Amino acid sequence: MQTPGNFNEGIDSWKTVIFLYNSALKEVGTKLEILNDEFLHVHQYNPIEYIKSRIKSPESIVKKLRRNGYESTISNMVNYVNDIAGLRIVCSFTSDIYQMADMIGKQNDLTVLWVKDYIKHPKDSGYKSYHMLVTVPIFLSDRVVDTKVEIQIRTIAMDFWASLEHKIYYKFEGNAPEYISRDLRECAGIVSMLDAKMLSLNEAIVEAKAQAEEREEEKKEEQEQMQERMKVSSDESFEIEEDGL
Numbered sequence: 001m002q003t004p005g006n007f008n009e010g011i012d013s014w015k016t017v018i019f020l021y022n023s024a025l026k027e028v029g030t031k032l033e034i035l036n037d038e039f040l041h042v043h044q045y046n047p048i049e050y051i052k053s054r055i056k057s058p059e060s061i062v063k064k065l066r067r068n069g070y071e072s073t074i075s076n077m078v079n080y081v082n083d084i085a086g087l088r089i090v091c092s093f094t095s096d097i098y099q100m101a102d103m104i105g106k107q108n109d110l111t112v113l114w115v116k117d118y119i120k121h122p123k124d125s126g127y128k129s130y131h132m133l134v135t136v137p138i139f140l141s142d143r144v145v146d147t148k149v150e151i152q153i154r155t156i157a158m159d160f161w162a163s164l165e166h167k168i169y170y171k172f173e174g175n176a177p178e179y180i181s182r183d184l185r186e187c188a189g190i191v192s193m194l195d196a197k198m199l200s201l202n203e204a205i206v207e208a209k210a211q212a213e214e215r216e217e218e219k220k221e222e223q224e225q226m227q228e229r230m231k232v233s234s235d236e237s238f239e240i241e242e243d244g245l
């Protein structure tokens with residue numbers, strides 16, 4: 001088995017590497033769709049609202065390498081830039097995130113290199129999301145190449161905050177005034193409250209539905225027992241009438 005790091009420099013290698021990352025996105029994307037469909041089939045419930053995927057632009061790759069003090073080479077790019085292939089899974093509830101992460105972790109052909117739980121440990125900015133770095137084997141005609149994919153899993157509310165925060169921060173190129181950062185952190189707190197409220201509402205609805213079903217079941221059983229008793233007593237009265245004859 002090979003990692004993409006063994007490729008030579010040059011445009012052909014560049015094309016091959018990007019082809020591998022694109023293939024990795026397809027492989028992992030299909031896996032996620034299957035997991036979601038299976039979940040829907042078994043639990044009649046969709047944990048994934050939507051999935052976004054992207055390949056990092058050459059400009060962003062070079063910028064990231066430079067920021068981290070690396071030369072712009074193909075081997076540095078595959079070794080040190082982990083988010084060239086990125087997938088974002090947007091879920092309905094926080095509990096779905098951990099369920100998805102668990103299901104991804106159990107896929108035998110994926111190797112989880114690391115996990116960063118920014119939900120349990122939010123960033124100073126207020127950013128919340130669950131990140132996994134995985135490798136997926138890409139089967140070429142003459143070899144198999146393990147290729148990295150960064151998976152970010154978050155709720156719709158977390159995604160809403162992160163998208164807008166990114167837009168706002170981008171305008172300041174990372175140098176936003178303190179009151180903006182403070183307000184953004186405050187908004188992150190509101191988003192977390194909203195997520196917690198939505199989760200408890202959903203749990204309450206699931207519970208209420210289960211109780212209603214249970215009551216319905218009990219009512220059905222009572223009716224059946226009643227019908228059974230009525231049948232027995234009418235049989236008995238029939239027997240008495242027969243005896244009286």
Ligand code: GTP
Pocket residue numbers: 064083116123125126127131161162163165166
């Ligand atoms: P990047 O160079 O930004 O990729 O960071 P990293 O390689 O040190 O990894 P990190 O876990 O910090 O971030 C990975 C990704 O998470 C980023 O590329 C963003 O998509 C997202 N992210 C991390 N921090 C923030 C944040 O404060 N705000 C927003 N909007 N997104 C963030």
Ligand code: MG
Pocket residue numbers: 083
């Ligand atoms: Mg990134």
